Amino acid sequence: MQETETGLTKQARIEAILALIPAGRVASYGQVADLAGLPGRARLVGKVLRETQKTLPWHRVLGAGGKLSLPKGSVGFDEQTGRLQQEGVPVMGGRVRMKEWQWQPDLAELLFLIPF
Secondary structure (H helix, E strand, O other): OOEOOOOOEHHHHHHHHHHHOOOOOEEEHHHHHHHOOOOOOHHHHHHHHHHOOOOOOHHHEEOHHHEOOOOOOOHHHHHHHHHHHHOOOOOEOOEOOHHHHEOOOOHHHHHHHOOO
8 A cells, every 4th residue: 555645555544543442432434534634535444454464453443423344143243243243332223322432532532642
């Protein structure tokens, strides 16, 4: 993947944001892309999650509106549901209430934790 103006690859920027999502919180693919400085690149976030060799909290990333993106009834869907519920995030009907559980980084997180 090509480097961005900060010298980090797009993949590295996305991985940095993914690593910051705290347990018990979720983010959408679009939100991760926006925080990585890649607005409109939600699909790229999904690609990075599929292809990365790093252990990242993939289960905390959801589709728009809090929908789990994996097919209902699949092993991945069940694993994601279980991991979220272990962290205290309720999953009902394949969805998470984003208003209650979405990660909203504060200014300090944005200024000091995001490395770009």
